[in-house]
Amino acid sequence: MAAPAAPARNFSFEFFPPKTPEGVERLRATRKQLAQLNPTFFSVTYGAGGTTREGTLATVLEIRGEGHHGAPHLSCVASTRASLREVIAEYKGHGIRHIVALRGDLPSGLATSGELRYASELVRLIREETGDWFRVEVACYPEYHPQARRPQQDLAAFKAKIDAGADGAITQYFYNADAYFHFVDQARGLGISVPIVPGVMPINNFSQLARFSDACGAEIPRWMRLKLEGFADDTASIKAFGLDVVTELCARLLAGGAPGLHFYTLNQAGPTSTIWHRLGL
Ligand code: FAD
Numbered sequence: 001m002a003a004p005a006a007p008a009r010n011f012s013f014e015f016f017p018p019k020t021p022e023g024v025e026r027l028r029a030t031r032k033q034l035a036q037l038n039p040t041f042f043s044v045t046y047g048a049g050g051t052t053r054e055g056t057l058a059t060v061l062e063i064r065g066e067g068h069h070g071a072p073h074l075s076c077v078a079s080t081r082a083s084l085r086e087v088i089a090e091y092k093g094h095g096i097r098h099i100v101a102l103r104g105d106l107p108s109g110l111a112t113s114g115e116l117r118y119a120s121e122l123v124r125l126i127r128e129e130t131g132d133w134f135r136v137e138v139a140c141y142p143e144y145h146p147q148a149r150r151p152q153q154d155l156a157a158f159k160a161k162i163d164a165g166a167d168g169a170i171t172q173y174f175y176n177a178d179a180y181f182h183f184v185d186q187a188r189g190l191g192i193s194v195p196i197v198p199g200v201m202p203i204n205n206f207s208q209l210a211r212f213s214d215a216c217g218a219e220i221p222r223w224m225r226l227k228l229e230g231f232a233d234d235t236a237s238i239k240a241f242g243l244d245v246v247t248e249l250c251a252r253l254l255a256g257g258a259p260g261l262h263f264y265t266l267n268q269a270g271p272t273s274t275i276w277h278r279l280g281l
Helices: 021-035 053-065 081-093 119-130 151-163 177-189 206-216 222-230 235-255 270-279
Strands: 010-015 041-044 070-075 098-102 135-140 168-173 196-200 260-264
Touching: 010 021, 021 053, 021 270, 041 053, 053 070, 053 081, 070 081, 070 119, 081 119, 098 119, 119 135, 119 151, 135 151, 151 168, 151 177, 168 260, 177 196, 177 235, 196 235, 206 222, 222 235, 235 260, 235 270
Parallel strands: 010 041, 010 260, 041 070, 070 098, 098 135, 135 168, 168 196, 196 260
Antiparallel strands: none
């Protein structure tokens, strides 16, 4: 049976698995609100080395129990081949048909990098184990991955994931639409034809965003950084500015042909649903 095909436009919302009973309850409320927007799917992140293995699966199963499409992430860093095979079989055993396959990042203090070095090897393992049972999405980086020595090398790494059998890609977040359009052109030039869905990070809290961005190599443009810094503790102004900037970015991306949007919700419904309504989706 072939993996499910992507619909014409793909709108998805990403969550992380909550760690506490209160977090589980809060995420249920978030999901209830976001489900009204009728996204294509909800995805749930996976901690390096399987640290969230149970929480990721439990959250995806809850999503499916509520009648929605749920896609677990799976990262291969700090994992053995055998443990990855187990997780893949577990997902398949539950009838899950969609995976977001990643390398992941080694948490500081963890010494072992695992048996698979790159996400392309994980995509290959998924295909070896389960053929075309899963629709497989991978990550890509319009502003390039921070560990890539050269942009061309990162593009080649992206192509390796597609050649290994990935069906689609979701980008790291960015605030510069031109970087996305340029990246898509470059990928198409290499013969990559899968949908490349922009990842969107709503802006809620400047210090948290600056921390994330420093770690993952996503640039906060100078004009945005200065404005956000200038608001200091004025959270209402940060949120209002963030909503304007991110809505405008999404509108530009969709008008320029982006095949959907993937929202990094951080388990909050408010910013994503406001942007969604402003876009008139
Ligand atoms: P890879 O594609 O393996 O690339 C990693 C680096 O290796 C890049 O610099 C690449 O250029 C380089 N590279 C790849 N192949 C080669 C090669 N053959 N030779 C030389 N260099 C090579 N992290 C999590 O832990 N859990 C999650 O659930 C999660 N979800 C994510 C979802 C999305 C949509 C995105 C964009 C990221 C997510 N991440 C997640 C973060 C991700 O794991 C990190 O960005 C990680 O640093 C790289 O993962 P990757 O799958 O892109 O790795």
